[in-house]
Amino acid sequence: MKDDYTKSPRLYIDDDLQNHEIIALSQEHLHYLIRVMRMQDGSRIRLFNGKDGEYIFQIRIISKKQVNAVRGEKIREQKVICTRVRLYCPLIKKDRFSMMIEKAVELGVSDIYPFTSDRTQISKVNIEKTKKQIIEASEQCERMDIPNLHDVQPLPSLGIVKPTYCALERQNNDVFHPASCGDIGVIIGPEGGWSDRDIEILNGNPSIIKTSLGDTILRAETAAIFMLSRIGR
Numbered sequence: 001m002k003d004d005y006t007k008s009p010r011l012y013i014d015d016d017l018q019n020h021e022i023i024a025l026s027q028e029h030l031h032y033l034i035r036v037m038r039m040q041d042g043s044r045i046r047l048f049n050g051k052d053g054e055y056i057f058q059i060r061i062i063s064k065k066q067v068n069a070v071r072g073e074k075i076r077e078q079k080v081i082c083t084r085v086r087l088y089c090p091l092i093k094k095d096r097f098s099m100m101i102e103k104a105v106e107l108g109v110s111d112i113y114p115f116t117s118d119r120t121q122i123s124k125v126n127i128e129k130t131k132k133q134i135i136e137a138s139e140q141c142e143r144m145d146i147p148n149l150h151d152v153q154p155l156p157s158l159g160i161v162k163p164t165y166c167a168l169e170r171q172n173n174d175v176f177h178p179a180s181c182g183d184i185g186v187i188i189g190p191e192g193g194w195s196d197r198d199i200e201i202l203n204g205n206p207s208i209i210k211t212s213l214g215d216t217i218l219r220a221e222t223a224a225i226f227m228l229s230r231i232g233r
Helices: 027-038 094-106 126-140 195-202 220-231
Strands: 011-014 023-025 044-048 056-062 066-076 085-090 111-116 164-167 185-187 208-211
Touching: 011 126, 044 066, 066 085, 085 094, 085 126, 085 220, 094 220, 164 220, 185 220, 195 208
Parallel strands: 011 044, 085 111, 085 185, 164 185, 164 208
Antiparallel strands: 023 066, 044 056, 056 066
16 A cells, blocks of 8 residues: 655745755754654655655654755656736735735635735735745645736736736626636736726736626625636636
């Protein structure tokens, strides 16, 4: 019977896994594995870097401040990403933004573009903390890659790629039915809704396809989850 590795902790690491048999783990990983997970010398973990596939490694405890990982067998090949799913999302309240990011990662988004607009109530986000959250969500859902987090931009400066579906309610637009293949983007309105100026900007962008999400008005994070789940990558 083949070994079941699914219960082994899974970590993203920015190292060459294919050519390095021994990797020195970071202090953050050391703390998590030894002090939080209570793993012992010889315990197995899974490591991936978004490039070389996924490997089993064994922990080697050198000291209280040094833990190495010794490479074992390769258990998953790296998946080639052929299409990109882009989420253009407004800055919203902290807890709701965190949930939106986590679920977007789980649903296969490849690029996240936070933006501000006339009615966004938040003006900035902790980029490093959000990157860490993206990594943790990728580890948990067993993605083989890490989505790209782009810098926050004002709506007029977003380089929106065609085709991008924009949820514009109360305008008699067709209900969201995304293209079945190829690159795709979705853009979600802020908590306060689109302003007249925002709508003018969106209407003037040839990359945008206006759409409706149904009869009810969804919160920003719900709209993002709804749209990404319907893409089905």
